[in-house]
Structures are given as structure tokens and as C-alpha cells.
Amino acid sequence: MSKSIFYHAGCPVCLSAEHDIIDLIGAPNVEVVHIGEDRSRIAEAEHAGVKSVPALVTPGGNVLHINFGASMADVKG
Amino acid sequence: MSKSIFYHAGCPVCLSAEHDIIDLIGAPNVEVVHIGEDRSRIAEAEHAGVKSVPALVTPGGNVLHINFGASMADVKG
Numbered sequence: 001m002s003k004s005i006f007y008h009a010g011c012p013v014c015l016s017a018e019h020d021i022i023d024l025i026g027a028p029n030v031e032v033v034h035i036g037e038d039r040s041r042i043a044e045a046e047h048a049g050v051k052s053v054p055a056l057v058t059p060g061g062n063v064l065h066i067n068f069g070a071s072m073a074d075v076k077g
Numbered sequence: 078m079s080k081s082i083f084y085h086a087g088c089p090v091c092l093s094a095e096h097d098i099i100d101l102i103g104a105p106n107v108e109v110v111h112i113g114e115d116r117s118r119i120a121e122a123e124h125a126g127v128k129s130v131p132a133l134v135t136p137g138g139n140v141l142h143i144n145f146g147a148s149m150a151d152v153k154g
Contacts, residue, residue, distance in 0.1 A: 004101065020135050024081065024102045058097050066141050 002059035003029055007045045009036040013069035014054040021056060021066070030056070035075055046072060079136035080106055084122045086113040090146035091131040098133060098143070107133070112152055123149060
């Protein structure tokens with residue numbers, strides 16, 4: 001299985017969801033990207049269709065927006 | 078691993094998320110509950126903390142609200 005990508009911005013909701021996702025699908029199956037710290041990947045996340053974080057982009061390219069931590073506009077500041 | 082429970086109400090957003098979740102965590106690891114059809118389980122979902130569907134309740138009891146299909150108020154009608 002290709003990896004999913006979990007985008008987050010370090011918010012409490014994000015970290016809680018990160019733990020849950022890793023428990024569910026396994027750490028080797030998900031790349032975790034902190035777009036608050038690694039801002040070079042914000043454009044990539046937006047291109048994938050991420051509207052808010054935390055969000056999981058599946059190997060098939062679907063975006064699962066999980067709970068609601070912050071909008072991309074807030075992350076970009 | 079205990080099973081997660083995926084609550085949905087048959088909406089297009091729900092069905093898309095259901096396919097993604099099953100792909101990610103495996104059909105044997107998730108019970109799918111259509112609370113639009115099995116209304117006896119609406120109270121159970123609300124008690125678990127489900128505010129909207131689709132939502133995944135993890136084995137640890139956390140609720141991951143995924144994208145947004147319908148509020149519980151809309152499901153109850």
C-alpha cells in the first residue's frame with residue numbers, strides 16, 4: 001500500500017487525530033507533515049485539496065478532513 | 078485490535094469516506110453502521126460523541142469526524 005500523508009499544524013486537535021490515525025493505519029503507512037513548521041509543503045497540501053488541518057490524503061488521492069483544527073488560511077497566517 | 082465503528086447516513090460524502098476508511102484500516106477492523114437505516118443506533122452514536130456523519134469512533138473511544146455529510150440533527154430529521 002502506498003503511504004497516506006497526514007497534514008497537521010501542531011494544534012491539540014491535530015495531535016490527538018495524529019495519534020488516532022497512526023494507531024488505526026500504522027506508523028509505516030503514513031507520512032506526518034507539520035505544515036506549520038515545514039511551510040514549503042503548504043502549496044503541496046493545498047494542491048492535494050486540503051482545506052483545513054488535520055487532514056489525511058489517502059494513497060488514492062482523496063482528502064479526509066478530520067475534525068477541525070485550523071483552516072489553511074489560518075495556517076498561512 | 079478492537080474494532081472501530083464507522084457511522085454514516087448514506088450520503089455521497091459518507092460513502093466516499095467509507096471506502097477510504099475501509100481501504101486504510103481494513104474491513105475486518107471496522108464495523109459500518111448506517112444510522113439512517115438503523116435508527117436504533119442513533120442514541121449510541123450520540124453517546125459516543127458523534128456530532129455529524131460520517132464519523133469514525135476509534136477502539137479507544139475517540140471520535141474522528143470526517144469531512145462533513147450531515148449533522149446528527151439532520152439525520153434525526
